Amino acid sequence: MRNVAAQRLGLLQRAWQSQCRLHSKLGRKSRLESMTHVRQSQILTYTPQSKQVRLFTNDSASAENGDNSDLGTYSEADHEHAVISAFDLFSIGIGPSSSHTVGPMRAGNIFVADLNEAGLLHKVHKIRIAIYGSLALTGEGHMTPSALILGLESADVETVDTSYVPTRFAQIKEEKKLYLGHGLAGGKGKEIDFDYERDFRWEWGRKLPLHSNGMRFTVFDEEGMMLATNDMFSVGGGFVVNGALSKPSNSLSASPPAEQGQPESKELQTENSGSGPADLAENMFYKEIRREDAAGDRRTGSEIKPLGSADESAALIEARSTESPSGSVLIDPITTETGPQKPRYPFRDGQSLLALCNKHNLTIAQLVYENEKSHGYTDEEIHEKIFRIWEVMDQSILEGVRAPLDTTLPGSLKLRRRAPGLYNRLTRGLYPSSQGLTTPNVSGQLPPTKPEDANSSSAAGSFQLEDKAKPTTMALSRKGLGGKRGPPRVHGSLYHPIMPSPRRRTALPAMDYLTVYAIAVNETNAAGGRIVTAPTNGAAGIIPSVLKYIIEFISDDPERDILTFLLTASAIGMLYKRGATISAAEGGCMAEVGVACSMAAGAFAACMGASPETIEQAAEIGIEHNLGLTCDPIGGLVLIPCVERNALGAIKAISSANLALSSDTGTQKVSLDDAIRAMRLTAQGMRSEFKETSLSGLATSVSMNIPVSVPDC
Ligand code: SF4
CATH class of the missing domain: 3.30.1330.90 (D-3-phosphoglycerate dehydrogenase; domain 3)
Incomplete structure (x- = not known):
């Protein structure tokens, strides 16, 4: 029996x-x-x-x-649309x-x-x-x-x-x-x-x-x-x-x-x-x-x-x-039939998304908003959920930059947290200092000085003064830069026709802020803190970083920009989820950091007032230059290369958006749908060693005796 x-x-x-x-x-x-x-x-x-x-x-x-001729490949009768709720794509969770x-x-x-x-x-x-x-x-x-x-x-x-x-x-x-x-x-x-x-x-x-x-x-x-x-x-x-x-x-x-x-x-x-x-x-x-x-x-x-x-x-x-x-x-718990909760504007690819925006005179964010309403959310609920997502993103940045200096992240790599030191260095001379931070809100006040101002005033100025003061001694004291280390050693001969370059620090405020924001989120994630999967935990730093940058340094209406950014990004994420993948196990890191970069690029362009076509182009550039990105983290931990990769993903997102914003509409040769198709093909051709297995690449090139062999992005 x-x-x-x-x-x-x-x-x-x-x-x-x-x-x-x-x-x-x-x-x-x-x-x-x-x-x-x-x-x-x-x-x-x-x-x-x-x-x-x-x-x-x-x-x-x-x-x-029969009125679907201008809607790309979308058909009203086609239930295989790409639409999911933005709140499924951005969900609040815990790390790592x-x-x-x-x-x-x-x-x-x-x-x-x-x-x-x-x-x-x-x-x-x-x-x-x-x-x-x-x-x-x-x-x-x-x-x-x-x-x-x-x-x-x-x-x-x-x-x-x-x-x-x-x-x-x-x-x-x-x-x-x-x-x-x-x-x-x-x-x-x-x-x-x-x-x-x-x-x-x-x-x-x-x-x-x-x-x-x-x-x-x-x-x-x-x-x-x-x-x-x-x-x-x-x-x-x-x-x-x-x-x-x-x-x-x-x-x-x-x-x-x-x-x-x-x-x-x-x-x-x-x-x-x-x-x-x-x-x-x-x-x-x-x-x-x-x-x-x-x-x-x-x-x-x-x-x-x-x-x-x-x-x-x-x-x-x-x-x-x-x-x-x-x-x-x-046991089939389905008890109800499909009802009126079908999305109002179902789209299945970039082409049909643009067609719907143009047909109904909606921005991408507006179209997603309407879809959320057809999912049953009220205006109040959509606002509440979106701002809760932003609040958690913002808190994850704050938690990362306020962590104690010189602490290590959990895990066998014993990796030092870098966000607190980077942030201290970046905000030296600004008010308030990182020690006096208060929780930012949508009208975010941290830090109050715009990076372009920083170039000419306190933060960057202090770097310049320090550099000017002792450029040729090559013995710049690192006190005050968050380090207890002694003067940096000059590498190279001083008795050579080509003198060694003096040690300098660059101040590229936009890049520096994007970097520290992204790293802060990923360190919060690695420590098991609360973050927003955007669209995954491993790639969770890119979208908050770019949005934070907009809120702090660009926006004249944070409320509008938060809604625009997150809803636009979610539409782009939906296209990847349906057309390719957002899982590193299927597509390597291009499916996570690559997709997050593309989402952030399109969303950044949207906040700059770009047309749906330019947003689509920004998103395309964002993924095109991430195609083939492997997932091979050392020790299977979401640390190396993941933390830095998020910083680079955020910078790349803004570069992608700027390229699109400065291009003439209609001149692009590669559409987002083409790029998503290419991503799918690339994922199919990628060996499994590079797809979240830690069996090759960095994971095996760096000799570290770490018993974990599978990443947990
Ligand atoms: S390398 Fe892998 S684990 Fe790291 S962020 Fe990319 S997809 Fe995630």
């Missing part, structure tokens, strides 16, 4: 995990490669409670609206990793919320958690276990006190008690015994097929019978792919599949053409914990059409049951 049960469970898992792969591959392939193709796809789900089969169709051939910290915490939340919706939470007596692949390899030092376990207690990744996470985690380990769903409304949670050493499994060297960042949750009742199991995947940027919660029939074994000696990798790689549990790709498009909170057309993926004929339903049920003959049933 036990074998039969195991077999059944294996079949169930093979069916739906193969579906994951198939769905993922097909979905991605169709999303990425068939932009102009007419498609029809059908996905079946079986809802046991209602005994209904839903047919998901996607038929772009049935366009009702969007995929290894934010995603797992969200996954824990989702699993418990699903258990609760399925009426199983109160029956749970025991939980078994396993993390696979990259998640396992990054280790406890990267906060994956604590984030995931706090997620099971329903800690909210956006609001949880970052210092509470390690404290509570230690308490759970010590007391061997876990309060599942502790944060659920109405006291629906349940406290259970939990032995971290026994119940939390590290599956080093094994990975689930859909993605390297796999998690498996299994819960048992008082008799030790399995109540439910689910695999989830943290796919980057804090997005989680939720496998359908599967609940075994009574005949199934109490043991989780990983314990039954199945040749897991082999089994999980089995292709399956059957239906299996569907309901997976939709999760790529939202970050809500509960499905019903997601925007309507992202909740179900495609249009739902209940089958009209009972015979047809029966045939589909039969077809499904022959393909997945397990004793398990799928």
Whole structure:
């Protein structure tokens, strides 16, 4: 019986995990490669409670609206648009990793919320958690276990006190008690015994097929019978792919599949053409914990059409049951049809975005704003959410520059924080000093002097005076520059026709501010602080840096510019998420820093009053010169090259925007869509060693004996 049960469970898992792969591959392939193709796809789900089969169709051939000729490749009937909520793209989370910290915490939340919706939470007596692949390899030092376990207690990744996470985690380990769903409304949670050493499994060297960042949750009742199991995947940027919660029939074994000696990798790689549990790709498009909170057309993926004929339903049920003959049933929590929450202005690529802007006389930011309203947000909610995002970005800069000098960041690299020293140096002589900082707001007052002023006055002036005073002695004292070091050694012979250059410091205020802002955010992230995934944690410094620069040094209306910047950047991010990827595991660093640079470039141009076409050009330049950028961080830590790379990404974003702003409209040869296509091709051709594996490049060229081998961007 036990074998039969195991077999059944294996079949169930093979069916739906193969579906994951198939769905993922097909979905991605169709999303990425068939932009102009007419498609029809059908996905079946079986809802046991209602005994209904839903047919998901996607038929772009049935366009009702003939007025699409100027909308690029967009068709009203095409549900494969690029639009997601700006608040999915920019989500507030904790460091150091969007995929290894934010995603797992969200996954824990989702699993418990699903258990609760399925009426199983109160029956749970025991939980078994396993993390696979990259998640396992990054280790406890990267906060994956604590984030995931706090997620099971329903800690909210956006609001949880970052210092509470390690404290509570230690308490759970010590007391061997876990309060599942502790944060659920109405006291629906349940406290259970939990032995971290026994119940939390590290599956080093094994990975689930859909993605390297796999998690498996299994819960048992008082008799030790399995109540439910689910695999989830943290796919980057804090997005989680939720496998359908599967609940075994009574005949199934109490043991989780990983314990039954199945040749897991082999089994999980089995292709399956059957239906299996569907309901997976939709999760790529939202970050809500509960499905019903997601925007309507992202909740179900495609249009739902209940089958009209009972015979047809029966045939589909039969077809499904022959393909997945397990004793398990799928709990499908979808209870509502797609409704009015479809975005008002759906676009699928740069061309259709521009066409919609021109057709409706909207800026890109205005168009995204209207889409958010059609997602159900009120004007007040949009403002509140946007300014909350900016507030967290700003705080992450502040936290970075105010950190104690000469401290090191967590992790085996023992990297020194640089933002505090750089900021001190940059703001010498300015009021207020960094010691007297107050929290900036949208009318940000830090620092009060514009960089161009700084060139001629205090900050830069002090550098010049100092340099002028002792340029030829080559023994410039470094006191006051934040260093306790002695006079710099002159390298080179003084008795040579070419004298060594005197040591000087440059003051390039715009670049210096962008650099320090970006580095500050990434250091806050590396220390496990609160940041905004923009669009990922590893690339989280670029967008805040460029926006901060605008607010402090350019803007005459910070409120307008914050809205314009973030909404424009999010539209550009959506194009990458649909047309290529924002995951380093798929596209290397060009998918993270490259995409963030492109988003910031377009958004900067928007704040400079550029037309949608110029914004598109700025975004294109921003990615064009990041194509092929590899992800090979040393020791798998989001430190080297990541922290500096964000600074360079911010500078490159403004250079890209300035190039576009000074170009004549219509002269560009490469469109953003071309560049996104090129990015996709580049990602496909890039060897996996350069895609978030730390198996080549910098990670192996620098000899450091660091045991972690997979990055956690
Ligand atoms: S190198 Fe990799 S880990 Fe670092 S920022 Fe780029 S994508 Fe993230």
